[in-house]
């Protein structure tokens with residue numbers, strides 16, 4: 001039996017997930033697509049030779065009784081409404097980050113899912129499926145370096161589009177660190193502060209770039225994350241965990257080392273598609289397998305989406321206030337404590 005999937009939003013990542021489901025992964029097929037840009041959806045149907053119905057909007061697509069799971073890969077501000085409709089129709093949901101653009105929106109999704117009674121929603125925080133981050137987590141959980149004390153991280157994009165704004169450094173970019181770092185150390189954030197170093201000449205006038213975010217966790221771990229989205233040289237993700245007895249560092253992507261002409265060199269990828277290609281494959285296959293074989297989801301939850309949104313809101317506030325902003329989270333409901341520990345933060 002193949003899992004029948006409908007996709008809402010066939011832009012960059014929607015197209016990429018359709019490609020992986022169709023060409024690389026097993027156990028699922030795309031049977032319906034929609035996009036506000038209907039030509040984009042038509043082009044994807046043609047490109048991958050899909051036997052899929054093209055719907056005019058998410059309402060019609062979600063109502064298709066053949067569809068068992070919905071991929072929500074539209075723009076962030078459209079996610080909440082599609083997720084709520086899918087839950088109402090009792091469909092499984094794979095929703096790209098952000099789950100919703102506000103903490104209140106994420107909470108509405110949390111409440112709808114709890115009212116339904118069993119987990120339906122997985123959020124696309126794919127870094128939890130990256131081999132390097134998984135190795136880091138295993139080492140931390142095995143107490144390899146004692147208790148973590150500090151983390152030094154960097155999230156660098158070569159370039160960003162003109163529409164990318166200063167707050168997107170948080171909602172669109174830092175949100176990956178917000179999720180994966182708390183997952184790594186089983187901790188939540190209590191405060192955030194943002195600093196602006198000297199601005200790069202490669203950023204447009206409206207954009208503050210780079211930025212430095214300081215996060216502090218409940219147990220006192222201090223984390224600094226550099227966000228630099230016009231670094232020009234490549235897509236570069238760094239993470240170092242300093243513990244009481246040692247240090248752990250996220251491995252770079254595997255590339256061969258070339259020694260030639262008196263130099264030692266190694267390629268750096270240019271974008272997220274390439275850097276996290278394997279993680280996306282594992283993430284989406286895991287979603288397919290869990291839904292198809294076990295009738296459940298086990299990845300990052302709607303609650304993780306809520307925590308990311310609350311934390312991001314505090315960071316955005318700190319971008320303009322310049323001071324340390326306090327992060328206050330609601331109590332985690334028992335419903336989310338039951339999700340398989342492999343993918344959730346253990347409370």
Ligand SMILES: NC(=O)C1=CN([C@@H]2O[C@H](COP(=O)(O)OP(=O)(O)OC[C@H]3O[C@@H](n4cnc5c(N)ncnc54)[C@H](O)[C@@H]3O)[C@@H](O)[C@H]2O)C=CC1
Pocket residue numbers: 008009010011012013014034035036037040057058073074075076078096097098124125126172272
């Ligand atoms: N996990 C990850 O690493 C990544 C996640 N993303 C997330 O995925 C989402 C999509 O990003 P991209 O693919 O880069 O954007 P995009 O702009 O390339 O594609 C979005 C598509 O959704 C369509 N769309 C917008 N509103 C819609 C609606 N209400 N109904 C149907 N279609 C709608 C647009 O016409 C567009 O074709 C964003 O939330 C983004 O943050 C994007 C890149 C990487």
Ligand SMILES: O=C1[C@@H](O)[C@H](O)[C@@H](O)[C@H](O)[C@H]1O
Pocket residue numbers: 157172173176229272
């Ligand atoms: O999710 C992503 C993009 O939406 C975002 O714009 C980039 O900054 C991130 O590196 C990428 O992983």
